[in-house]
């Protein structure tokens with residue numbers, strides 16, 4: 001559904017992403033993991049085409065570079081880590097922006113656009129905040145609004161940059177479960193960065209471990225979340241055990257550094 005070949009990005013004088021390949025099938029969830037500064041957000045931005053890059057991206061077998069913005073927005077939605085939000089816009093007004101690719105140039109949103117947006121807001125517990133201004137939200141509420149806009153877009157590919165960092169445990173689960181349900185029900189293809197390695201291994205089919213801009217490992221959670229690979233690339237002392245469902249659980253070892 002989405003593929004990147006030889007993606008490299010230079011920012012300033014530094015190459016921060018070097019010849020990274022990725023290939024994600026329809027309905028698959030790829031989690032990009034790696035230490036701070038490894039290039040995870042940059043990889044998502046390269047796939048989105050919002051940072052200058054070398055290499056090629058294809059979305060639904062079409063070269064991303066050939067897609068007009070509107071056509072691209074119907075195929076791929078992106079929830080950045082912490083975008084600047086217009087302070088005076090309401091929650092529902094902002095989420096409704098996700099419907100822009102479906103609204104004609106001089107037209108306004110339809111009843112169906114408003115229905116889809118309201119349903120996404122409800123699923124993220126944001127219904128009661130629909131008329132609240134964005135400047136009057138907590139960090140976790142803001143993060144859910146950014147996700148709501150991306151989900152309202154109803155694109156078949158969803159890129160999520162650290163979607164759960166500001167969320168409490170219950171809302172983390174709500175967001176991850178919602179994305180997972182959409183993936184299983186509608187074949188949504190998901191690429192997300194995630195810092196919590198256990199959560200990444202729990203939800204993703206495949207992990208891509210980035211280190212200093214290179215792909216250091218790629219495979220099923222149990223292949224990538226090993227004590228050796230995590231220890232080496234995160235410079236951390238961890239214990240990895242199979243959880244109740246057999247997927248790896250990564251524990252920090254106290255006194256390990």
Ligand SMILES: Nc1ncnc2c1ncn2[C@@H]1O[C@H](COP(=O)(O)OP(=O)(O)OP(=O)(O)O)[C@@H](O)[C@H]1O
Pocket residue numbers: 011012013014016034035036037038039040041042043
């Ligand atoms: N405008 C810039 N100019 C130069 N270097 C930059 C610029 N923006 C980011 N970088 C560097 O690019 C590298 C990759 O950044 P990126 O945000 O992709 O990392 P990340 O893996 O998402 O990190 P984190 O886990 O901290 O969010 C970092 O070393 C960062 O300092």
